[in-house]
Amino acid sequence: MFRLLATRCPRRIALARPARCYSAAVEASVEPIRGLPLGVGHSKLLLRSVAAVRASSELQALGVAEGETRKMNMCQAVNDALRLALAADSTAVVFGEDVAFGGVFRCSVGLSDEFGPERIFNTPLTEQGIAGFAIGMAAMGHTAVAEIQFADYIMPAFDQLVNEAAKYRYRSGNEFSAGGLTIRAPCAAVGHGAHYHSQSPEALFAHVPGLKVVVPRSAVQAKGLLLAAIRDPNPTLVFEPKVLYRSAVEEVPVADYALPIGKAEILRPGKDVTVVGYGSQIYALENAIQMVERDMPGVSCELIDLRTILPYDAETVAASVNKTGRLVVSHEAPRTQGFAAELAAEIQERCFLRLESPIERVCGLDVPHPLIFERLYMPCAVRAYEAIKRSLSF
Amino acid sequence: MFPGALDSEYTHSLRFVSSTESIPTYQVMDTDGRVLDTANEPQVTKEEALTIYRNMLTLNAMDQVLYEAQRQGRISFYMTSFGEEALIGSAAALEATDMVFGQYREAGVLLQRGFTLPQFMNQCYSNEKDLGKGRQMPIHYGSKAHHFQTISSPLATQIPQAAGAAYALRREGNKQCAICYFGEGAASEGDFHAGLNMAATLGCPVIFYCRNNGYAISTPAVEQYRGDGIASRGIGYGIDTIRVDGNDTWAVYAATKAARAIAVEQNKPVLIEAMTYRVSHHSTSDDSSAYRSKKEVEDWSKRDNPVARMRAWLEHRGWWAHGDDADISKSAKAEVLAAFAAAEKLKKPAVRSLFEDVYDELPPNLQREKAQMDELLKKYPDYYQINDYARS
Numbered sequence: 001m002f003r004l005l006a007t008r009c010p011r012r013i014a015l016a017r018p019a020r021c022y023s024a025a026v027e028a029s030v031e032p033i034r035g036l037p038l039g040v041g042h043s044k045l046l047l048r049s050v051a052a053v054r055a056s057s058e059l060q061a062l063g064v065a066e067g068e069t070r071k072m073n074m075c076q077a078v079n080d081a082l083r084l085a086l087a088a089d090s091t092a093v094v095f096g097e098d099v100a101f102g103g104v105f106r107c108s109v110g111l112s113d114e115f116g117p118e119r120i121f122n123t124p125l126t127e128q129g130i131a132g133f134a135i136g137m138a139a140m141g142h143t144a145v146a147e148i149q150f151a152d153y154i155m156p157a158f159d160q161l162v163n164e165a166a167k168y169r170y171r172s173g174n175e176f177s178a179g180g181l182t183i184r185a186p187c188a189a190v191g192h193g194a195h196y197h198s199q200s201p202e203a204l205f206a207h208v209p210g211l212k213v214v215v216p217r218s219a220v221q222a223k224g225l226l227l228a229a230i231r232d233p234n235p236t237l238v239f240e241p242k243v244l245y246r247s248a249v250e251e252v253p254v255a256d257y258a259l260p261i262g263k264a265e266i267l268r269p270g271k272d273v274t275v276v277g278y279g280s281q282i283y284a285l286e287n288a289i290q291m292v293e294r295d296m297p298g299v300s301c302e303l304i305d306l307r308t309i310l311p312y313d314a315e316t317v318a319a320s321v322n323k324t325g326r327l328v329v330s331h332e333a334p335r336t337q338g339f340a341a342e343l344a345a346e347i348q349e350r351c352f353l354r355l356e357s358p359i360e361r362v363c364g365l366d367v368p369h370p371l372i373f374e375r376l377y378m379p380c381a382v383r384a385y386e387a388i389k390r391s392l393s394f
Numbered sequence: 395m396f397p398g399a400l401d402s403e404y405t406h407s408l409r410f411v412s413s414t415e416s417i418p419t420y421q422v423m424d425t426d427g428r429v430l431d432t433a434n435e436p437q438v439t440k441e442e443a444l445t446i447y448r449n450m451l452t453l454n455a456m457d458q459v460l461y462e463a464q465r466q467g468r469i470s471f472y473m474t475s476f477g478e479e480a481l482i483g484s485a486a487a488l489e490a491t492d493m494v495f496g497q498y499r500e501a502g503v504l505l506q507r508g509f510t511l512p513q514f515m516n517q518c519y520s521n522e523k524d525l526g527k528g529r530q531m532p533i534h535y536g537s538k539a540h541h542f543q544t545i546s547s548p549l550a551t552q553i554p555q556a557a558g559a560a561y562a563l564r565r566e567g568n569k570q571c572a573i574c575y576f577g578e579g580a581a582s583e584g585d586f587h588a589g590l591n592m593a594a595t596l597g598c599p600v601i602f603y604c605r606n607n608g609y610a611i612s613t614p615a616v617e618q619y620r621g622d623g624i625a626s627r628g629i630g631y632g633i634d635t636i637r638v639d640g641n642d643t644w645a646v647y648a649a650t651k652a653a654r655a656i657a658v659e660q661n662k663p664v665l666i667e668a669m670t671y672r673v674s675h676h677s678t679s680d681d682s683s684a685y686r687s688k689k690e691v692e693d694w695s696k697r698d699n700p701v702a703r704m705r706a707w708l709e710h711r712g713w714w715a716h717g718d719d720a721d722i723s724k725s726a727k728a729e730v731l732a733a734f735a736a737a738e739k740l741k742k743p744a745v746r747s748l749f750e751d752v753y754d755e756l757p758p759n760l761q762r763e764k765a766q767m768d769e770l771l772k773k774y775p776d777y778y779q780i781n782d783y784a785r786s
Binding site: 031032033097098100101102104122125126127128129152155156191192193194195196335336365366367368370371372373375376383386 | 470471520528529530531534546547548549579580582583584585610611612613617618619679680684685742743745748749752759760763767770771774776777778779
């Protein structure tokens with residue numbers, strides 16, 4: 001096996017120099033960040049200017065790159081998407097706990113005034129009720145956009161979503177479906193959420209045929225993916241990383257547009273290693289790549305935002321890995337049985353002979369999300385940096 | 395008759411049952427602290443009454459300090475109990491070994507149980523002395539010594555758990571009960587229905603104590619349910635039920651005492667619906683002025699303040715002199731601040747407790763992750779600020 005790899009992968013030799021260079025010059029350093037500005041606030045991936053929107057090939061293809069834009073954070077972009085969906089579809093309703101006054105994250109602010117209390121309403125405090133109610137409306141051909149206040153609290157709705165929404169079409173021979181159902185739920189870490197305001201349960205739902213699962217990374221993405229989810233004829237869960245609600249600010253096209261579900265996006269091209277993530281984790285990976293490229297001159301990393309977790313875009317990842325020969329997958333949820341395991345298995349199957357190093361997973365630890373240890377729990381830029389270096393130096 | 399409704403009689407009039415009389419609200423004293431029916435005069439010693447009152451003032455002092463601490467960014471989160479202090483009366487009516495299942499706004503129960511100010515502060519500071527080892531958000535207290543199960547954020551999950559715990563207590567045969575606190579919002583969760591029904595059918599000595607404070611974050615009770623409060627549901631489940639003035643410490647005390655007797659003597663659940671008003675914002679993450687007027691809140695706290703009612707009662711009894719309050723509040727605040735300052739100085743729990751208690755012992759995956767973490771911390775001690783954590 002070893003011999004096979006060595007003969008089939010001349011790229012390893014080409015990489016040997018920068019890898020050595022790294023270990024000689026930088027290994028001694030005890031400070032991995034060295035002044036690099038971290039996080040979404042400094043990200044170069046956001047469409048911060050109108051020019052950036054104009055230059056986006058995806059938005060160009062959708063015909064919205066040239067139109068009017070407005071500066072929005074991700075919360076406002078979600079609100080904008082909901083407003084457009086409600087305006088375009090008279091059967092559409094938005095509901096959940098505390099939704100009427102605008103929601104605890106303010107994503108539904110103003111909608112009640114604009115569309116009235118029959119279409120924008122508070123529910124009693126019951127997630128299983130909310131999900132079942134949404135399925136019932138969807139089964140009647142209506143459009144139900146339900147909010148679960150925190151993804152951590154979606155568990156009482158698990159039965160309704162897994163046993164009902166996911167199987168509604170299949171079990172009825174397509175007589176009925178719950179396709180008009182969309183569930184929005186804020187997910188992921190914010191620094192002080194601990195066990196029950198931090199979780200990323202996407203893999204739990206990604207194990208369920210019949211559901212679609214989407215995780216946006218920014219305002220432009222959230223608007224386009226939410227509109228796509230609402231109009232997708234399948235029950236779709238949108239997990240919104242809540243840390244991005246205020247921090248991910250972009251120029252967002254004011255037009256109605258839907259980004260493709262099931263399609264990954266290459267955020268920056270590279271030749272030596274493929275780095276895959278989604279949601280807020282993208283920004284940790286961006287920083288890790290900046291650190292790697294700083295410390296290993298000549299190396300370039302390809303960053304891919306998966307965007308949809310189910311059905312996911314293995315094609316784009318496989319094509320990238322066939323080019324780079326190396327893969328690092330990352331998510332905030334715990335490692336064991338996490339989504340990275342699925343992607344790693346799929347890619348080793350598709351790209352086995354092209355792989356030059358073991359696929360690395362950079363994930364949350366296998367513990368409940370711990371308040372005071374969040375810095376240690378998180379698959380932060382430093383851990384991703386270490387993993388990418390391991391992959392490159394194998 | 396039919397097996398599903400053994401006591402039902404036949405009728406020949408086609409009639410849907412809709413509204414019945416609203417369940418009355420049991421009160422011992424009025425808002426000026428005067429006992430309305432002398433037969434209901436609380437049978438307590440001066441010391442017992444003063445302990446309850448001092449705990450109310452201490453709770454207020456602690457809430458003021460920790461609320462401010464959160465605003466200053468010194469702790470990450472907090473929830474106050476303003477307006478709901480009479481809850482302490484329920485704790486006073488229980489035995490110290492009765493098991494408590496709380497929701498999250500029951501700090502008063504813990505105070506009455508003798509949980510110390512340093513213990514509160516250590517939890518809120520997530521420091522090395524926190525019994526919960528810093529893993530949960532502030533106010534998620536718990537203490538085996540105080541027979542108080544650790545708080546978890548998901549709502550209503552504790553309700554069927556309390557039924558199960560009570561069943562275990564019944565089997566132990568020591569005439570103990572469980573008490574389960576929850577809000578009227580949580581009572582909309584499926585777990586509420588499951589828990590009450592199981593407790594009723596299985597004969598569990600548990601007191602279900604609903605703090606009906608009118609709001610579930612922003613959602614007012616009127617949007618939460620349509621029946622006669624939560625109490626009417628207890629009757630539906632075949633559970634002995636009472637509605638009390640939840641701002642009247644002595645009504646709460648008497649109802650809980652009587653409920654406990656039913657629970658442990660007859661092995662039955664009891665439901666208490668305590669009507670109150672959430673003067674607090676839901677939490678420090680909430681600004682309630684977005685959905686209710688400040689005047690509404692001010693009016694409530696002036697018109698019907700549980701602490702003022704209790705003080706008035708003590709004064710009528712001659713057990714409390716005007717002005718004593720200031721002394722107590724001042725000393726309570728000083729105690730709180732001292733505990734607070736001490737908690738702030740302590741380190742975070744040792745890194746090993748990040749991995750412990752997921753299971754009784756570390757399985758191979760966690761042993762591996764711990765070893766990797768140790769290496770990483772050795773390599774980047776400054777980035778991971780390892781000096782903030784206790785050595786072990």
